[in-house]
Amino acid sequence: MRLDTKTRILDEAEILFAERGFSDTSLRLITSRAEVNLASVNYHFGSKKELIRAVLERYLETFMPALDQALTHLLRTYQRPEMTQVFEAFVEPLLKLNGIREQGTTLFMQLLGRGYSDTQGHLRWYLITNYGPAIAKIGDAVRAAYPELPPSELFWRLHFTLGTVIFTMASQRALGEISDADFNESVDIEAVIRRVIPYIASGVSAPIPENLRMNTQKVQALKV
Amino acid sequence: MRLDTKTRILDEAEILFAERGFSDTSLRLITSRAEVNLASVNYHFGSKKELIRAVLERYLETFMPALDQALTHLLRTYQRPEMTQVFEAFVEPLLKLNGIREQGTTLFMQLLGRGYSDTQGHLRWYLITNYGPAIAKIGDAVRAAYPELPPSELFWRLHFTLGTVIFTMASQRALGEISDADFNESVDIEAVIRRVIPYIASGVSAPIPENLRMNTQKVQALKV
DNA sequence: ATACATTTGAAACAGTCGTTTGAATTGGGG
DNA sequence: CCCCAATTCAAACGACTGTTTCAAATGTAT
Numbered sequence: 001m002r003l004d005t006k007t008r009i010l011d012e013a014e015i016l017f018a019e020r021g022f023s024d025t026s027l028r029l030i031t032s033r034a035e036v037n038l039a040s041v042n043y044h045f046g047s048k049k050e051l052i053r054a055v056l057e058r059y060l061e062t063f064m065p066a067l068d069q070a071l072t073h074l075l076r077t078y079q080r081p082e083m084t085q086v087f088e089a090f091v092e093p094l095l096k097l098n099g100i101r102e103q104g105t106t107l108f109m110q111l112l113g114r115g116y117s118d119t120q121g122h123l124r125w126y127l128i129t130n131y132g133p134a135i136a137k138i139g140d141a142v143r144a145a146y147p148e149l150p151p152s153e154l155f156w157r158l159h160f161t162l163g164t165v166i167f168t169m170a171s172q173r174a175l176g177e178i179s180d181a182d183f184n185e186s187v188d189i190e191a192v193i194r195r196v197i198p199y200i201a202s203g204v205s206a207p208i209p210e211n212l213r214m215n216t217q218k219v220q221a222l223k224v
Numbered sequence: 225m226r227l228d229t230k231t232r233i234l235d236e237a238e239i240l241f242a243e244r245g246f247s248d249t250s251l252r253l254i255t256s257r258a259e260v261n262l263a264s265v266n267y268h269f270g271s272k273k274e275l276i277r278a279v280l281e282r283y284l285e286t287f288m289p290a291l292d293q294a295l296t297h298l299l300r301t302y303q304r305p306e307m308t309q310v311f312e313a314f315v316e317p318l319l320k321l322n323g324i325r326e327q328g329t330t331l332f333m334q335l336l337g338r339g340y341s342d343t344q345g346h347l348r349w350y351l352i353t354n355y356g357p358a359i360a361k362i363g364d365a366v367r368a369a370y371p372e373l374p375p376s377e378l379f380w381r382l383h384f385t386l387g388t389v390i391f392t393m394a395s396q397r398a399l400g401e402i403s404d405a406d407f408n409e410s411v412d413i414e415a416v417i418r419r420v421i422p423y424i425a426s427g428v429s430a431p432i433p434e435n436l437r438m439n440t441q442k443v444q445a446l447k448v
Numbered sequence: 449a450t451a452c453a454t455t456t457g458a459a460a461c462a463g464t465c466g467t468t469t470g471a472a473t474t475g476g477g478g
Numbered sequence: 479c480c481c482c483a484a485t486t487c488a489a490a491c492g493a494c495t496g497t498t499t500c501a502a503a504t505g506t507a508t
Contacts, residue, residue: 005455021342024247027496037457042497044455117341117394118245153419160388160423163395167387170341194433195377199384202430203423229485251466261487266467268485 006044008034011101014055018110022052022118056115056123059097059108060131066093068134071141079144083201086141091193098189105189109169116166146205153208161200168196230268232258235325238279242334246276246342280339280347283321283332284355290317292358295365303368307425310365315417322413329413333393340390370429377432385424392420 003011012034016025027048031038045051070089074081097104115123127135142154149157169192227235236258240249251272255262269275294313298305321328339347351359366378373381393416 021245021247023245024342026494028494037455038496039458039498040456048496113341116391117337118248156416156419157423159395160392160420163391164384164388164427167340167391168384171383171387192380195380196384198430198433199381199427203388203427206422206426209418209422250464252464261485262466263468263488264486272466 005034005036005040008036009041009044009051010055010058013051014058014107014111017052017055017114018107021114027051052115053126056111056126059100059104059111060127062100063093063097063108064131064134066096068131068137071134071137074141075137075144080147081141081145083142083145083205084197086145087197087201089141091190091197094193095190103189106169109166113166113170142204149204149208157204157206161204164200164203165196168192229258229260229264232260233265233268233275234279234282237275238282238331238335241276241279241338242331245338246272251275276339277350280335280350283324283328283335284351286324287317287321287332288355288358290320292355292361295358295361298365299361299368304371305365305369307366307369307429308421310369311421311425313365315414315421318417319414327413330393333390337390337394366428373428373432381428381430385428388424388427389420392416 002008009030013025013030016030016033027041028038031041041048041051045054067090070093071086074085074089078085094105094108097108101107112123139154139158142158143149146154169189226232233254237249237254240254240257251265252262255265265272265275269278291314294317295310298309298313302309318329318332321332325331336347363378363382366382367373370378393413
């Protein structure tokens with residue numbers, strides 16, 4: 001049975017958005033792949049911008065609550081968890097996205113990467129206003145695992161981590177072509193996640209540098 | 225005195241490419257900012273694609289030889305360098321780019337990020353074919369600092385590191401808005417670089433996980 | 449079957465894109 | 479000064495973009 005027009009559009013749009021970016025994907029390409037009429041995008045979603053939002057939302061509304069729950073459970077269970085445990089809490093919520101559709105986890109990570117570089121801040125704002133508590137809980141968990149880490153350093157290291165993960169997933173196709181013999185088969189996403197956890201856990205756990213120079217007004221204010 | 229038309233185009237193009245991406249920057253926007261005629265881009269560079277290449281090339285041809293030299297010096301001086309020393313070898317070649325123009329280091333990193341996500345593999349291919357030896361030397365240096373690290377793990381961790389650095393630099397404007405009180409002033413690029421080195425050095429130095437599952441044909445071949 | 453709201457369809461809209469054209473202008477060597 | 483090449487310029491090209499329009503088709507409740 002043929003799926004909803006709305007669903008058909010979302011399914012094709014997210015694939016194309018993930019692999020070519022938002023502005024390099026035309027509505028005509030999406031609708032032709034989805035075998036629906038061009039005007040149906042504007043009918044069902046209003047505009048291309050809202051279609052992009054809808055594509056991201058479909059994943060976020062299952063991922064973010066699952067992450068929130070996993071981190072809450074971690075913080076309740078351990079007073080001072082290992083850093084690897086903190087990031088292992090992401091694994092199950094991420095893999096759950098494969099239930100939405102095949103390769104769902106990979107698609108979601110690629111879309112996140114596109115959103116961060118394409119729209120320059122819009123996505124960040126959207127995440128914080130809609131899923132602020134869950135995001136704040138990430139900082140709580142890292143603080144529980146490494147209480148001695150200064151707040152400014154925590155902020156930066158979490159951003160480094162975001163970069164590591166998003167970039168890795170975003171360029172997964174290219175990586176598959178290099179590391180695999182047959183490049184049609186995609187890299188096992190769970191294996192990549194398991195491989196990156198030691199890296200980011202060790203990075204966030206790095207010793208606090210001696211010459212920790214404060215260079216922002218806000219941080220200098222904290223110092224006083 | 226008014227600069228070369230060619231130089232004026234390059235100077236404006238790299239700013240716009242860095243902050244909005246390649247396909248979201250029209251030639252009309254570039255030429256109007258540079259106060260030159262629209263057709264001069266095609267006259268001097270042939271096409272938009274070749275302009276993008278020229279923009280990247282201007283930085284790569286000073287950065288890559290400097291990096292090559294710094295890594296060669298490191299490998300000659302120490303038999304087994306510290307991991308932080310490996311990445312500190314990047315600092316001076318990167319900061320040298322500020323000599324090309326103001327904010328040169330930041331611009332270069334942002335352009336690299338755009339190139340990696342926009343063109344999907346073209347940049348990677350270009351780098352390897354044109355600066356293969358220098359890139360291979362990065363692997364040599366990490367191997368010298370951590371000889372026990374299996375080749376497949378080395379490959380992945382270097383990719384994680386690339387992601388950390390490029391993503392951090394690419395989203396530097398957004399970071400400045402968050403971490404600074406006055407967001408007009410850009411984040412001190414050298415401070416960010418110094419801050420990221422402990423993170424990536426620690427990440428690459430992470431212990432080899434017990435259950436190191438080999439998941440690619442090529443790696444399994446290495447195992448035999 | 450009739451009436452009505454929902455959805456689909458083909459076509460056109462106004463705008464932007466990279467590129468090309470051919471004439472006008474510029475600048476240096478004989 | 480003159481010639482010729484290099485460069486700049488305004489204008490147009492065809493292709494593509496997101497969006498709108500309005501008629502046709504579809505489904506649903508009466």
